[in-house]
Amino acid sequence: MHPLRRKLPSLNCLYAIDAVARHGSFTAAARELGLSQPAVSKAIKSAEAHMGFDLFERRTGGLDVTDKGRAVCEEVAAVLARLLAVTAHDGAQTAQKTISVSFSPSFVSMWLLPRLPEFQSLHPGISFRISENTGRPKAADMSFDFSTRLGDGDWSDVTAWTFAPEILHAVAAPDYVAAHPGVMALETLPEATLLHxxxxxxxxxxxxxxxxxxxxxxxxxxxxxxxxxxxxxxQAALLGQGVALGWEHLVQAYVEARKLQFVAGTSVTTGRNFYLVTPARRQLAPHHHLFRDWAIGKARSEFARAHPPHRV
Structure with a gap:
């Protein structure tokens, strides 16, 4: 027996690890994999027994990835993506691979476009058709490969993968904060120019x-x-014209670049999530899986960097 067979769980367990890590849910992972929820739970328990440590911490309302589990999940996602990339290089590799996405103007400009060069450098043979929407597309208009939705993820017309939690911060440009120091306290923030x-x-x-x-x-x-x-x-907040409400996954990069800063020392987590979605009957090709896994992995890693585990 190859030593890896003794050390690593089965390939089916790896599929389960990847799906549960992306969705943060046994139920959603089971839906994607076409399995029952108990079967996915059993696969995870088998993988944990094989490895000798827990990958996920079960809690009311969802799952948390353990520190060791996070490293395993990231590596499993990377390995599966590389396998997809290798198997995609067949006799049809000269055919153009296009991904059609439909996102809000804010997601396109604030999240997708700044990060897209990284994906294109990894996969130069894939092109994009990017459209902007002003609301949830109707069933007749769902010609895209991927979009995003905010909610609980329980939709019959799309397949959904957890992308990021809905966390809202009050944000302002450093120059505005310097001129209006009262924005740093929650009680005096209402006196500022609020951007609605x-x-x-x-x-x-x-x-x-x-x-x-x-x-x-x-x-x-x-x-x-x-x-x-x-x-x-x-954009008005970036120009120093007041304080805006910023979704964390969209404004975090501006905060890290010191173009914006969190004010009032308060954020609000709503309990809802943003999801990457595809129409329910869409058959995804390997290059679609590459983008899905890259985008979700990118969002997860940025969230983990912004929320490092608390160590006592």
């Missing part, structure tokens, strides 16, 4: 709801500046 995004076809947490979730109630907020597009509100 009110989009007709999307439901977003507004400032009033954010303050209530943060513990401040019965506020009379000034109207501030109102935009019909979330991206425009964040």
């Amino acid at each position: 995004a009110v989009e007709a076809q999307r439901e977003r947490m507004n400032w009033s709801a954010w303050f209530r979730a943060a513990g401040l109630r019965d506020l009379q907020l000034e109207e501030g500046m109102v935009f019909s597009d979330y991206h425009a509100a964040v």
Whole structure:
């Protein structure tokens, strides 16, 4: 017997590890793999017994990846992606591989485009058709390969993979903070110029709801500046015109580059998630799997960097 057979779990277990890590759920992983939830749970337990340590911590409402498990999950995802890339090089490799995506303008400009060169350098033979949407596409318009949705992931018309939790921060440019130091305290933040995004076809947490979730109630907020597009509100914050509500996965890079900073020392986690989705009947090709796994892996690694495990 090859020594790897004694050390590593079966390939089916590796598929289960990858799917559970991406979805953060046995049920969602089972749906993707076409298995029962108990079968996926059994595969994970078998893998953990093989390796001698836990990959996931079971908790009410979901799963957390353990420290050792995170390293294993990242390596499994990378290995499966490399295998996909190798098997994709067949006699049809001269055929053009195109990925069609439909995202919000803010996701395109703030998340996808800054990171896309990395994917294209890894997979130069894949091209993209990028469209921007102003709301959830109707069934007749679902010609894309991938889009995103915000919610609980329980949709019959799409297959969904957990992308990032919905976490909202108050953000402002450093120059604005220097000129308005009161924004650093939650109690005095309402006195700042608040930048509102009110989009007709999307439901977003507004400032009033954010303050209530943060513990401040019965506020009379000034109207501030109102935009019909979330991206425009964040751009106004970047230009030092006030304080915007920023989804963490979209503004984290600006914070790391010191173009924005989190203010008020408060964030709100809504309990909902963003999901990468594909139409339910879409048959994904190997190059689609490469993009899906890269995008989800990128979001997960950035979240892990922003939220390192607490060590006592």
